[in-house]
Amino acid sequence: NAGVMQNPRHLVRRRGQEARLRCSPMKGHSHVYWYRQLPEEGLKFMVYLQKENIIDESGMPKERFSAEFPKEGPSILRIQQVVRGDSAAYFCASSSGGSDTEAFFGQGTRLTVV
Amino acid sequence: QQQVKQSPQSLIVQKGGISIINCAYENTAFDYFPWYQQFPGKGPALLIAIRPDVSEKKEGRFTISFNKSAKQFSLHIMDSQPGDSATYFCAASMRGSQGNLIFGKGTKLSVKP
Numbered sequence: 001n002a003g004v005m006q007n008p009r010h011l012v013r014r015r016g017q018e019a020r021l022r023c024s025p026m027k028g029h030s031h032v033y034w035y036r037q038l039p040e041e042g043l044k045f046m047v048y049l050q051k052e053n054i055i056d057e058s059g060m061p062k063e064r065f066s067a068e069f070p071k072e073g074p075s076i077l078r079i080q081q082v083v084r085g086d087s088a089a090y091f092c093a094s095s096s097g098g099s100d101t102e103a104f105f106g107q108g109t110r111l112t113v114v
Numbered sequence: 115q116q117q118v119k120q121s122p123q124s125l126i127v128q129k130g131g132i133s134i135i136n137c138a139y140e141n142t143a144f145d146y147f148p149w150y151q152q153f154p155g156k157g158p159a160l161l162i163a164i165r166p167d168v169s170e171k172k173e174g175r176f177t178i179s180f181n182k183s184a185k186q187f188s189l190h191i192m193d194s195q196p197g198d199s200a201t202y203f204c205a206a207s208m209r210g211s212q213g214n215l216i217f218g219k220g221t222k223l224s225v226k227p
Contacts, residue, residue, distance in 0.1 A: 045216070
């Protein structure tokens with residue numbers, strides 16, 4: 001049973017380009033969470049999605065960032081017109097939902113903006 | 115406003131010693147308190163978690179102590195080993211939203227042989 005799969009593991013983008021980060025949840029999981037981790041910092045919640053729905057995007061920056069979790073395929077975190085401050089590790093977690101379920105994290109995508 | 119405060123930032127322990135990491139929270143609506151272990155270049159891995167209806171939970175060498183009235187919880191690692199050297203994060207979330215975690219800033223543990 002594969003865990004949460006994220007790709008790419010490392011991504012380098014020039015300022016102004018777009019970054020697309022992918023997350024495939026664990027088998028049987030329909031809830032996906034995205035987090036951002038800056039160097040030497042804890043993880044910060046960004047967005048919570050279920051299939052085809054954004055449930056909570058309270059941690060998402062208002063501009064340039066968007067997320068989706070389509071009926072088929074992985075969840076995508078999209079960052080448009082990247083800036084140096086977007087350089088961070090982005091982690092995805094998944095759970096099966098419900099009040100007593102745990103979230104399992106992927107290995108992360110390390111985004112570097114040059 | 116930081117909702118979960120973690121200390122210390124870093125910790126050095128001798129092999130065989132006890133590592134203790136503390137966290138304090140502010141929001142009384144939190145009802146799920148996990149600890150995560152993260153190695154360099156890896157994602158966080160759930161270590162142990164507790165709910166406020168118990169004051170202690172033990173799994174192997176890892177113990178969570180929970181003080182609801184003080185709004186504090188701590189992780190104790192008994193017989194610490196060099197392989198335990200990692201960054202540890204406490205976190206908290208509310209009922210029905212366990213994936214929406216508020217993390218502490220982390221403690222970098224180094225266990226010396």
